[in-house]
Amino acid sequence: MGKVARSILAVVVGFVAACVVMIVVESVNGHVLYPELGKLAEGVTDREVIRGLLASAPVGALLVVLFGWTLGSFVGGFLAGWIGRHAPTRHGLILGVLLTLAGIANNLMLPPPAWFWIPTLLVFVPAACAGARLAPGSSSL
Secondary structure: OOHHHHHHHHHHHHHHHHHHHHHHHHHHHHHHHOOHHHHHHHOOHHHHHHHHHHHHHHHHHHHHHHHHHHHHHHHHHHHHHHOOOOOHHHHHHHHHHHHHHEEEEHHHHOOOOHEEEEEEHHHHHHHHHHHHHOOOOOOOO
């Protein structure tokens, strides 16, 4: 497999893995930790209703979402760095930027409280790079 193809595969696998981890954490959040909020949000598609739900959501529920984003980014970065082999931190950085763009798109679709934008812009890149740096053979950028 060529170097470029391996790099693309690494970032794609990292992105998918990050999304799976985030979905699992957010499912636990809505079904186990904050089931009343999960029931209120079930099947809701109206943007204003979602905005109201997010505005009234407990801070703990939003912190769990951030935890899921951080954990997912870390796992995805680890896999991207491991699969990419060469320049694992670069793979983590690329993944982190893509996840940040996805987080911004998510916030634009489901507007969270204003304070939530700051961690959205700050969490993905460092977590993905940290995961990539821990991947085997991660000595170079």
